[in-house]
Amino acid sequence: MSAPVIRVRGLVTRFGSQTVHDGLELDVRRGEILAIVGGSGTGKSVLLRTILGLKHPDGGTIEVLGRNLADLDDEARRPVLRRMGVLFQDGALFSARTVAQNIRLPFTEHTDLDHRLVTQLIRVKLAMVGLPQEAGSKIPAELSGGMRKRAGLARAIALDPDVLFLDEPTAGLDPIGAAKFDELIRDLQRALSLSVVMITHDVDTLCAIADRIAVLLDKKMVVGTLDEIRAYPHPWVQEYFSGPRGRAAQAGHDAAKGRKDD
Amino acid sequence: MDGEGSERADAGWARARFDGAAMVVALGGRWTLANARNLESSLARVETKGAKAMTVDMEKVAAIDSAGAWLLHRQILRWQETGSEIALANASHAQGSLLARMAIESEPRRPLARPTLGAIGELATRTGEATVDLAEEAHALVSFVGAVAATWLRAWRRPARVRLVSTVHHVERIGIDALPIMGLLAFLIGVVLAFQGADQLRQYGAEVFTINLLGVSVLREIGVLITAIMVAGRTGSAFAAEIGTMKVNQEVDAMRTLGLDPMETLVLPRLIALAVALPMLVFFADAMALAGGAVMVIAGLDLSLAQFLEQLAGAVTLSTYLVGLVKAPVFAILIGIVACYEGLKVSGSAESVGIHTTRSVVKSIFLVIVADAGFSILFSRLGI
Numbered sequence: 001m002s003a004p005v006i007r008v009r010g011l012v013t014r015f016g017s018q019t020v021h022d023g024l025e026l027d028v029r030r031g032e033i034l035a036i037v038g039g040s041g042t043g044k045s046v047l048l049r050t051i052l053g054l055k056h057p058d059g060g061t062i063e064v065l066g067r068n069l070a071d072l073d074d075e076a077r078r079p080v081l082r083r084m085g086v087l088f089q090d091g092a093l094f095s096a097r098t099v100a101q102n103i104r105l106p107f108t109e110h111t112d113l114d115h116r117l118v119t120q121l122i123r124v125k126l127a128m129v130g131l132p133q134e135a136g137s138k139i140p141a142e143l144s145g146g147m148r149k150r151a152g153l154a155r156a157i158a159l160d161p162d163v164l165f166l167d168e169p170t171a172g173l174d175p176i177g178a179a180k181f182d183e184l185i186r187d188l189q190r191a192l193s194l195s196v197v198m199i200t201h202d203v204d205t206l207c208a209i210a211d212r213i214a215v216l217l218d219k220k221m222v223v224g225t226l227d228e229i230r231a232y233p234h235p236w237v238q239e240y241f242s243g244p245r246g247r248a249a250q251a252g253h254d255a256a257k258g259r260k261d262d
Numbered sequence: 263m264d265g266e267g268s269e270r271a272d273a274g275w276a277r278a279r280f281d282g283a284a285m286v287v288a289l290g291g292r293w294t295l296a297n298a299r300n301l302e303s304s305l306a307r308v309e310t311k312g313a314k315a316m317t318v319d320m321e322k323v324a325a326i327d328s329a330g331a332w333l334l335h336r337q338i339l340r341w342q343e344t345g346s347e348i349a350l351a352n353a354s355h356a357q358g359s360l361l362a363r364m365a366i367e368s369e370p371r372r373p374l375a376r377p378t379l380g381a382i383g384e385l386a387t388r389t390g391e392a393t394v395d396l397a398e399e400a401h402a403l404v405s406f407v408g409a410v411a412a413t414w415l416r417a418w419r420r421p422a423r424v425r426l427v428s429t430v431h432h433v434e435r436i437g438i439d440a441l442p443i444m445g446l447l448a449f450l451i452g453v454v455l456a457f458q459g460a461d462q463l464r465q466y467g468a469e470v471f472t473i474n475l476l477g478v479s480v481l482r483e484i485g486v487l488i489t490a491i492m493v494a495g496r497t498g499s500a501f502a503a504e505i506g507t508m509k510v511n512q513e514v515d516a517m518r519t520l521g522l523d524p525m526e527t528l529v530l531p532r533l534i535a536l537a538v539a540l541p542m543l544v545f546f547a548d549a550m551a552l553a554g555g556a557v558m559v560i561a562g563l564d565l566s567l568a569q570f571l572e573q574l575a576g577a578v579t580l581s582t583y584l585v586g587l588v589k590a591p592v593f594a595i596l597i598g599i600v601a602c603y604e605g606l607k608v609s610g611s612a613e614s615v616g617i618h619t620t621r622s623v624v625k626s627i628f629l630v631i632v633a634d635a636g637f638s639i640l641f642s643r644l645g646i
Contacts, residue, residue: 095610095611095612095613096613098374098375098376100374100375111295111296111298112299113298113299117298117302117333119374120332120336121328121329121332122374123366123369123371123374124328124332124363124364124366125328127363127366127369128328128363132369132372133369133370133371133372133374134372136372136373136374137372137373137374137375137376137377141610141611157328159295160294160295160327160328160329190356190359191356191359191360191363192327192328192360193356
């Protein structure tokens, strides 16, 4: 197996006297969809920010694509950042620019392609995330929440990153929209051979598209496939999967699996 | 082939060759965004000699991303336009499906830029929009003043509804917290005024009238005007930004659903606080400006404090002071109404908060000066 795209070793995160992560370890394999789950306040978003280099770790190392971001200066960091795409919770689109300008930004920042080719690539990305072409000329405030997420995704995959980070991709979407978004992510992951790291609360998403699940428990990470995690004897995990929402999603998942096996 | 580009192991390339009678375009290397320029030129150099049928052989392609796939797709379309039949060979499943995604020709092509009407059209549109906006703005502001007045009257009848804690808190922020900067500012203005006045009046040997100049101008106009402008900048902007941020966070909506009237909870305490604090600040600014002037006059004109006070007492009367002071509550209400109005007009984004904060400051300073001119006319008619 090739080297993991992200390797977290002994990560420590503190806020004042409060320790959020204590010796956390995590590997993200190439080409997988890894879902990070955990209760509120267990530091999922902080972990994501730390991996992205937006926050300095208080201890331990993080290697992204074989490079330790903390060791690199801004100049050396750029090529690594270029290979990562991030979809923030509400898209984090730049509100003063149109969607097309938002998608164009990474191209002008990181490449020297001519304007026409970039325009064509923007059209391709819009089509890839399932947005109509006329969405390109709109500003984010004119879009619905679901469309904003798609536009954010289009910006995140603009440069064909190796790793895609998603922060609660289906939060705030209706169940149908969420299921479609899950499909879209799976679809793009296959087409572009992405490694995907996503934070989610959505049990449906977990069951539908995650290859492996990482659970933040007691400041550490427990990683496994859905079945392994389901069997993990920790009260939080048990409650998570055996609560009413968990059971419903599970039933759907098993049914789908059953159909496949027939 | 292009010399250095194709020799690099990680570059992408395209080459045409004849395989018996059939034309084969062999692709290889990394078809990725980083190589896009080199791929574009490489593709442009492929000489197909108008072949009727071509095979695109992807066997040697090491990697392909959406940029590479798009370039290939675009080229295939061009070849097809010249009447060639294209077949793909040795494409992996993933490569095939990525290429299939590039087929966006069927989608209606819409401009990606926002539609524009050209320079003249834009000018006309904006002029029209600005005119309509102005009318709507005037209407909305008048309605807002009415709503404030109605709230005020309600509060008058039922004083218990006035948020006393909030009001006192705002008085502290508007008034007491502003004392140091207001005092310094007024003191320096007094110094400058006395210095310039003495300089001019010396030519006529009338230096002592510097004190008259100082007393009348500070008490009637400058004290209250400087204070109002300072408060518009310092407090008006803070009000607009505070209320605006609450709008963005939907706090104002939350208040309404909880049955709280934003007029009563947000606007009224701020207005009352301004109406109370501004006159007090004006009093302080007047005193500090006179003190600044006194320091300048005593040091520069070689007068004693007693002489200064005597001359001042002869120059100004109580009405001079009151003429200045009576404007303060009016200015306070103007500033408060504009600031709260702009704050409540914020919608959606962080940008909107900035726009309305700026507008609140500009508008309230403008209105303060207009009102001051109005007062001047009024007082001269009244002969005060």
